Amino acid sequence: MKRYDIDKIRNLGLISHGGAGKTSLAEAMLYDSGTVDRLGRVDDGNATMDFDPEEIKRKMSISTGIAPCEWKGYKINIVDTPGYFDFVGEVRAALRVVDGAVLLVDAVAGVEVGTELFWGFTEEYNVPAIVFVNKMDRENASFEKTLESLRKSLGKPVIPLQIPIGAEASFSGVVDIVKGKAYKFDGRNVVEIDIPEELSSKVAEFREPLIEAAAETDDELIMKFLEGEALTDEEITQGLRKGVMARKFVPVLLGSATRNIGAQLLMDAVVAYLPSPQDAGEVKGTHPRTSAEQTRKPSVDQPFSALVFKTMADPYVGKLTVFRVYSGVLKSDSHTYNSSKDREERIGQLFVMKGKQQEPIPEVWAGDLAAVAKLQDTSTGDTLCDAANPIIFPQIKFPAPVYSVAVLPKSKGDEEKIGSGLARLTEEDPTFRVEKNTQTLQTIISGMGDMHLDVITDRLKRKFGVEVTLETPKVPYKETIRGTAKVEGKHKKQTGGRGQYGHVFLEVEPLEPGKEFEFVDKIFGGAVPKQYIPAVEKGVREAMQEGVMAGYPVTDVRVTLVDGSYHTVDSSEMAFKIAASMAFKKACQQASPILLEPVMRVEVTVPEQFMGDVMGDLNKKRGKILGMEPHGSHQIIRALVPLAEMSKYAIDLRSITQGRGIFSMEFASYEEVPYNVAQEIIAQAKKDKEE
Numbered sequence: 099m100k101r102y103d104i105d106k107i108r109n110l111g112l113i114s115h116g117g118a119g120k121t122s123l124a125e126a127m128l129y130d131s132g133t134v135d136r137l138g139r140v141d142d143g144n145a146t147m148d149f150d151p152e153e154i155k156r157k158m159s160i161s162t163g164i165a166p167c168e169w170k171g172y173k174i175n176i177v178d179t180p181g182y183f184d185f186v187g188e189v190r191a192a193l194r195v196v197d198g199a200v201l202l203v204d205a206v207a208g209v210e211v212g213t214e215l216f217w218g219f220t221e222e223y224n225v226p227a228i229v230f231v232n233k234m235d236r237e238n239a240s241f242e243k244t245l246e247s248l249r250k251s252l253g254k255p256v257i258p259l260q261i262p263i264g265a266e267a268s269f270s271g272v273v274d275i276v277k278g279k280a281y282k283f284d285g286r287n288v289v290e291i292d293i294p295e296e297l298s299s300k301v302a303e304f305r306e307p308l309i310e311a312a313a314e315t316d317d318e319l320i321m322k323f324l325e326g327e328a329l330t331d332e333e334i335t336q337g338l339r340k341g342v343m344a345r346k347f348v349p350v351l352l353g354s355a356t357r358n359i360g361a362q363l364l365m366d367a368v369v370a371y372l373p374s375p376q377d378a379g380e381v382k383g384t385h386p387r388t389s390a391e392q393t394r395k396p397s398v399d400q401p402f403s404a405l406v407f408k409t410m411a412d413p414y415v416g417k418l419t420v421f422r423v424y425s426g427v428l429k430s431d432s433h434t435y436n437s438s439k440d441r442e443e444r445i446g447q448l449f450v451m452k453g454k455q456q457e458p459i460p461e462v463w464a465g466d467l468a469a470v471a472k473l474q475d476t477s478t479g480d481t482l483c484d485a486a487n488p489i490i491f492p493q494i495k496f497p498a499p500v501y502s503v504a505v506l507p508k509s510k511g512d513e514e515k516i517g518s519g520l521a522r523l524t525e526e527d528p529t530f531r532v533e534k535n536t537q538t539l540q541t542i543i544s545g546m547g548d549m550h551l552d553v554i555t556d557r558l559k560r561k562f563g564v565e566v567t568l569e570t571p572k573v574p575y576k577e578t579i580r581g582t583a584k585v586e587g588k589h590k591k592q593t594g595g596r597g598q599y600g601h602v603f604l605e606v607e608p609l610e611p612g613k614e615f616e617f618v619d620k621i622f623g624g625a626v627p628k629q630y631i632p633a634v635e636k637g638v639r640e641a642m643q644e645g646v647m648a649g650y651p652v653t654d655v656r657v658t659l660v661d662g663s664y665h666t667v668d669s670s671e672m673a674f675k676i677a678a679s680m681a682f683k684k685a686c687q688q689a690s691p692i693l694l695e696p697v698m699r700v701e702v703t704v705p706e707q708f709m710g711d712v713m714g715d716l717n718k719k720r721g722k723i724l725g726m727e728p729h730g731s732h733q734i735i736r737a738l739v740p741l742a743e744m745s746k747y748a749i750d751l752r753s754i755t756q757g758r759g760i761f762s763m764e765f766a767s768y769e770e771v772p773y774n775v776a777q778e779i780i781a782q783a784k785k786d787k788e789e
Contacts, residue, residue, distance in 0.1 A: 099166060099168065099173070099450060099457065099459075100168075101463060102172070102173040102466075104374060104375050104376045104396055104397070104398070104463070104464055104465040105374045105376045105377075106171060106172050106173060106374070107172070107173050107175065107374055107375055107465045107466060108172060108173070108174045108175070108197065108198060108368050108369060108372055108373075108374060109175045109177065109195065109196040109197045109198070109375065109422070109465070109467065110174055110175060110176055110177060110196060110197075110198055110199065110200060110368055110372065111177045111179060111189075111192045111193055111196035111198070111199040111200070111225065112124055112176065112177065112178045112179060112199070112200050112202065113179050113181075113189060113192075113193070113199055113200070113201055113202070113216040113219070113220070114181050114201060114202035114203065114204075114212060114213060114216065115181050115203075115204070115207075115210035115211060115212025115213050115216075116158060116180070116181030116182040116183075116212060117158070117181065117204065118181060118202040118203060118204045118207075118210075118212075118213075118232055118233075119202055119204070119232040119233060119355045119356070120159065120178050120179065120181065120202055121140050121145050121147045121148050121159055121163070121178055122139070122140055122145070122232075122355035122356050123200075123202060123230065123232065123355040123361060123364075124145075124146070124147050124163065124165065124176050124178040125137060125138050125139070125140075125145050125146055125147070125355070126355050126356075126358045126361035127167055127169075127174070127176060127361050127364070127365055128146055128165055128167050128176070129286070129358065129361075130286055130358065130361050130362050130365070131167035131168055131169050131174075131365070132167075132168075133165065133166070133167040133168070133452070134146055137358060139356065140157055140158075141157060143157075146163070146165055146452070146453035147159065147163025147164075147165065147176075147178040147453055148163065149163070149453050149454035151560060152553050152556055152557065152560075158180070158181075158182060159178060159179070159180040159181065159182075159185075160180055160182075160185055160553055161180065161185065161188055161408075161410075161526075162177060162178065162179050162180070162188045162189075162191065162192050162408060163176075163177075163178040163453055164176070164177055164178070164408075164420065164451040164452075164453075164467060165178075165451065165452045165453050166450060166452065166467075167365075169365045169366075169369065170365075170366070170369065172369045173466075174365060174368060174369070175196075175466070175467045177192045177195075177196055177467075179192045179193075181212050182212075182549065183211075183212065183215070183546065183547065183752075183757060184545070184546045184547035184548075184549045184550035184553075185546070185550065186215075186497060186529070186546060187496045187497060187527065187528055187529035187546065188408075189216060189219060190219065190494060190495060190496060190497070191407045191408060191478065191494050191496070191528075192407065193216075193219050193220065193223045193225055194223060194405070194407060194494045194495075195405060195407045195422035195467070196225060197225070197226075197372065197373045197374065197375055197377070197378045198225060198226050198227065198228070198368065198372030198373055199220050199225050199226070199227040199228075199372075200227065200228050200229075200230050200364065200368070201213065201216065201217060201220070201227050201228070201229050201230070201348075202229075202230050202231075202232050203229055203230070203231050203232065203244055203247075203248065204232060204233050205231050205232060205233045205234045205236060205239035205240060205241060205244050205352070206233060206236050206237070206238050206239050206240075208243060208244050208246075208247035208248075209244075209247040209248060209250070209251040209252075211756060211757040211758050212757075213251065214251055214758070215758075217251070217252055221345075224345070226342050226343050226344075226345055226371075226372055226373060227342075227345075227348060228342065228348070228349050228350075228351060228364075228367055228368070228371060228372065229248060229252075229256070229348055229349070229350045229351070230350075230351050230352065230353065230360070230364055231244050231245075231350060231351070231352040231353075232352075232353065232354065232355050233354060233355075233356075234262050234265075234269045234352050234353060234354050234359070234360075235266065235267065235269045235354040235356075235357055235359070236266065236354075237266055237267070238266070239265065239266055239269070240265075241258075241261065241262050241265075241352060245258060245350065248348070248350065252348055254345065254346070254347055254348050255311060255346070255347040255348070256347070256348050256350055257307065257308050257311050257338075257347050257348065257349050257350065258275065258304050258308070258349075258350045259274065259275055259276055259308065259338075259349045259350060259351055259367065260272040260273060260274055260275060260350070260351050260352055260360075260363070261273050261275065261297060261300055261301065261304060261352075262352055263280060263282070263294060263297070269354065269359070270282055270283070270359070271283055271291070271359065272351075272352060272353065272359070272360060272363065273293055273294075273297055273301055274363065275301055275304050275305050275308055276308065276331060276334055276335065276338070277331055278293070278301065278305075279293070280292060280293045280294065280297075281363065283357075283358060283359045283360070283362075285358065286358075286362075288362050288363070308334070308338075309323065309329055309334060310323065311337075311338070311341060311346075311347050312329065312333070312334045312335075312336075312337030312338045312341065313329060313337055314337075314341070314346075315337045315338075315340035315341040315344070315346065316336070316337055316340060319333055319337050335370055335371075338370075338371055339370060339371045342371040342372065343371075343372075343373050343377060349367065349371060351363060351364050351367055374465070375396045375424075375464065375465030375466075376396050376465065378396065379395075379396070380393045380394060380395045380396065381393065381394050381396075381403075381424050381425075381491065382491075382492075383403070383481065383489040383490050383491040383492065384489070384490050385488060385489065385490075386437045386438075386440065386488050386489075386490050387488075392489040394424050394425035394426075394489060395425060396424060396425060396464050396465055397425060397426075397464055398425075398426060398427050398463050398464050399426075400425035400426050400464065401425060401426050401483065401484035401486070401487035401489075402423070402425065402426030402427060402428050402434065402482075402483060402484045403423070403424045403425045403426060403481065403482070403483040403484070403489050403491070404421040404422060404423045404424060404428065404481070404482045404483070405421060405422050405424065405479075405480075405481055405482075405491045405494075406419055406420070406421045406476055406477070406478055406479060406480045406481075406482065407420060407421065407422060407478065407479075407494060408420040408478060409477060409478045409525055409526050410469075410526060411522060411523075411525070411526055411561065412456075412471070415456070415471040415472070416471055416472050417471065417472060417473065417525065418449075418456075418469050418470070418471050419469060419470050419471075419473045419476050420451060420467065420468075420469045421467070421468060421469070421470075421482060422466075422467050423462050423463065423464050423465065423466055423467075423468065424464065424465075424491070425464050426464060426484065427461055427462070427463050427464070428445065428448065428461060428462050428468070428482075429445070429448075429460065429461040430445065430446065430447050430448045430458075430459070430460055430461065431445065431446065431447070432445045433445060433485075434482045434483065434484070434485075435482070435483055435484065435485035435488060436473075436475055436476050436480050436481070436482055437480075437481045437482075437483050437488045437489060437490045438479070438480040438481050438490055439475045439476070439480060441474070441475040441476075442485065443473050443474065443475065443476055443482065444474075445470055445473075446470060446471060446472060447470070447471070448460070448461065448462055448468050448469070448470055449468065449469045449470065449471075450467075450468060450469070451467070451468075451469050456469065477525060477528075478494065478528050479493045479494045479496075479528065494528075496528040496529050497529060497546065497760075497762070498762050499529060499530065499531050499544035499545050499546060500544075500546060500547070500747070500748045500761060500762065500763070501544065501545055501546065501547050501548060501550070501551065501746075501748040501749070502542050502543065502544040502571055502745070503542070503543060503551055503568040503569065503570065503571065504538075504540040504541065504542055504543075504568065504569050504570070504571040504572070505520075505540075505541045505542070505543050505555075505566045505567075505568060506540075506541075506566060506567045506568075506569065507564070507565075507566055508565040508566060508567055509564075509565070512564050512565075512566075515562060515563070515564045516541070516558070516562075516564055516566060517541075518562070519558045519561065519562035519564055520532045520541075520543065520554075520558065522561075522562070523554055523557060523558065527545075527554075529545060529546050529550070530543070530544070530545050530550070530554060531543070531544045531545075532544075535571070535572075535574060537574040537651060538571070538572040538574055540571055540572060542571050546748070547748050547749070547752075548748075548749060551568065555568065570745050571745065573695060573696065573741055573742045574650075574696060575648065575650040575693055575694060575695055575696075575771070575779065576645075576650050576651050576652070576653045576693075576694040576768055577645030577646070577647050577648070577650050577651070577652045577653070577686075577691055577692070577693055577694065578608065578652060578653055578654045578655065578691070578692060578694055579606065579607075579608050579652075579655060579685075579686055579689035579690055579691050579692070580608060580689070580690040580691075580692055581608075581688070581689040581690035582605065582606065582607040582608075582689055583605070583606050583684075583685040583686075583688035583689040584603065584604070584605045584606075584660070584685075585603070585604055585606070585681050585684045585685040585688065586601075586602070586603050586681060587600075587601070587602050587603075587604065587677040587678060587679070587680040587681025587682070587684065588600070588601045588602075588677055588680075589601075589673050589674075589676040589677040589680065591673075592668075596667060596668060597665075597667075597668040598668055598670060598672065598673040598676075599664065599665035599668035599669045599673055600630070600662075600664070600669060600670070600672075600673030600674035600675070600676060600677035600678075601662045601663040601664065601677055602626065602634055602659060602661070602662040602674065602677050602678055602681055603659075603660050603661040603662055603681075604638070604657055604658065604659060604660070604678065604681045604682060604685055605657070605658040605660055605685075606655055606656070606657050606658075606682065606685035606686065606689055607655070607656050607658075607689070608654060608655060608656075608689075609654045609655055609656045610654070611654055611767065611768065612654070612767075613654055614653050614654060615639070615642065615653070615654075615655060615656075615657075616655075616656040616657070617635045617638065617656075617657050617658075617659075618656065618657070618658040618659070619631055619658075619659050620658055620659060620660050621659055621660075621661070621662070625661050625662050625663060625664075626659065626661075626662040626663075626664060626674070627664055627669075629671075630664065630669065630671060630674040631659065632671075633671035633672070633674040633675045633678070634659050634662075634674050634675070634677075634678040635657075635678075636675055636678075637674065637675035637676060637677065637678030637679040637682070638657050638678050638679070638682045640675070640679060641678070641679040641682040641683055642655070642682070645686065645691065646683055646686045646687050646691055647691050647692075647693055647776075647780055648693065648779055648780045648783035648784070649783055649787065650693070650783075652686060653694070653768070657682065657685075659678075662674075662677075692770050692771070692776070693770070693771040693776040693779060693780070694768040694769065694770060694771065695740050695741065695742055695768065695769060695770075695771045696740070696741040696765060696767075696768055697738050697739065697740050697741065697766050697767055697768065697769045698738070698739055698740070698741050698744055698763040698764065698765060698766055699736070699738060699763065699764050699765070699766040700716070700721070700736070700737045700738070700739050700744070700747075700761060700762075700763045701734060701735070701736050701761060701762050701763070702716075702734070702735045702737070702751065702759060702760075702761040703729060703732050703733070703734050703735075703759065703760050703761070704732060704733060704735065704751075704755050704758065704759040705731060705732055705733075705755070705758050705759075706731065706732065706733055708754060708755045708756075708758065708759060709726070709733045709735065711754050711755075712735060712751070712754055712755065712759060713735060715750065715754055716735070716737050716739060719739050719740070719743035719744070719747075720739065720740050720743055720772070720775075721737045721738065721739035721740075721743070722737060722738045722739075723735065723736075723737045724736040724737055724738060738766055739763075740769075740771075741765075744763060747761065747763075748761075
């Protein structure tokens with residue numbers, strides 16, 4: 099593939115609710131541009147962008163696919179993102195580095211949850227977008243109804259640039275309102291035809307607001323329009339381009355990706371209306387050492403800078419790092435500087451990604467996308483740059499995982515393979531996390547939902563040959579005391595030869611929450627010799643690992659050693675350790691023991707109509723509502739909810755809000771478990787112990 103000047107590049111993100119046809123549209127674009135020689139299909143498992151075995155099996159995109167195509171003297175880098183919410187991190191990463199987007203909408207379903215969500219992302223990242231109404235050939239497809247739902251949902255004027263010829267099964271082409279021409283499609287051939295007579299009035303009806311919208315973007319054009327002069331096609335196109343890039347309105351095109359109707363005209367629109375990297379302008383970052391603001395212009399004459407937006411594990415070349423170049427040039431077989439990690443990286447062979455294929459290139463220029471294999475320290479979100487002119491770009495905002503399960507090996511001895519496999523998978527996916535809970539001793543994996551973790555475990559099996567079972571994570575309960583107690587602990591054992599003797603008096607009292615443990619030595623007159631006092635503390639600490647109610651660790655207690663006695667021959671560290679442990683357990687039983695549970699600080703963002711249902715559900719989960727605040731058309735609900743009630747909340751919230759709610763949570767504190775709930779937990783703990 100030849101090198102393209104920066105103004106001839108379009109970095110294009112395809113976004114939509116799951117199932118709207120992004121991958122099929124990408125396939126049609128690649129086929130029509132001659133990049134691939136046959137039109138692959140998602141259902142047949144031979145689409146260029148969906149090459150992962152999991153994607154082929156599930157017939158859906160799981161990770162972002164990338165492929166360039168050449169179209170009429172331009173290079174379009176197609177970035178095809180997943181539509182299912184569990185893989186939302188991929189969409190965020192893609193929108194961070196593209197300059198324009200096509201938002202697909204299903205002509206039968208209209209605007210769906212994902213449409214609203216991903217449109218919101220384009221606003222957040224200020225990415226200009228075109229809408230493509232897909233599946234116009236399906237039964238019950240309606241362009242008019244889809245336009246209506248777009249007008250209600252997008253919050254911006256919606257400007258159709260095309261209208262359909264025929265409907266549902268008879269859909270065969272489009273009328274281009276800007277050029278006043280009609281087209282029919284036959285494979286790669288686009289045939290110009292006369293505008294059907296029955297559509298003439300509709301074309302006139304749609305053309306007037308289109309010209310007015312184009313004119314309003316430029317003072318000269320609006321004067322010409324108001325004076326009744328006709329705008330040329332070129333002036334209309336220039337006006338529309340300005341309006342789209344300023345996000346003043348949203349142009350709408352239509353077609354059927356699987357029947358290859360409309361993809362070529364869409365590529366024309368991408369070139370005509372969406373920005374090049376040059377149009378997107380300079381990017382800002384900071385100096386890694388001084389934190390002073392730095393800027394990079396989109397030019398090959400600037401120092402090299404790039405942002406890593408994807409990491410892939412390729413079975414043949416190892417770890418692949420995919421990045422967007424913002425300035426300068428990077429050559430194969432060179433060196434670059436990772437300013438995020440303060441590491442130099444050796445650059446081997448550079449590639450252009452084309453689905454699962456990698457095409458070697460000698461260098462990559464400002465504005466383009468490329469990949470390189472086997473970088474040692476670089477991960478998604480890192481900045482690569484010229485070491486003499488360092489810069490760090492703002493990190494990609496990835497959502498925090500909201501759904502967790504515990505992982506258990508199916509075969510004994512697989513723990514190490516599981517650990518290394520999961521570590522490799524976290525490199526690929528910033529929304530996936532692994533941690534070892536030191537209290538429950540479980541390996542916990544966390545992601546965006548049940549399908550996300552299902553895919554992770556399938557990849558673990560396929561790539562690393564290890565099978566696991568998943569279960570609900572144990573809640574890390576703790577125990578503490580509300581009262582005080584003074585108890586005696588005596589360990590006395592006489593056998594043949596030397597005996598064992600340790601004798602202590604301990605006072606146990608509650609500590610303020612979060613202080614965990616305090617040991618106080620108040621021994622006078624050597625009642626317990628100094629050399630045995632550390633053993634007393636050790637005995638207490640060991641006894642704290644298993645409380646008296648349900649065997650959970652004890653926390654937030656102060657233990658004071660006030661008295662004791664010893665035997666000159668039979669006393670030992672071990673004897674005092676055992677005596678202290680006995681005394682502590684006895685003290686806990688007398689000092690009003692209680693069970694504590696982790697409570698999470700939860701923030702739920704939902705459309706207003708679901709607010710009552712969400713709050714009712716949180717109350718059922720023993721939640722305490724802290725407050726609400728409006729956030730655009732949504733409400734943010736803040737609450738404190740026990741962790742035990744939140745294990746399936748990602749699934750529950752989607753069900754309650756039809757997928758429109760999102761939430762985040764973080765640990766807040768440990769709180770006392772209500773008596774009736776505590777009794778159930780204690781009974782279950784005893785049952786587990788017996789088993």
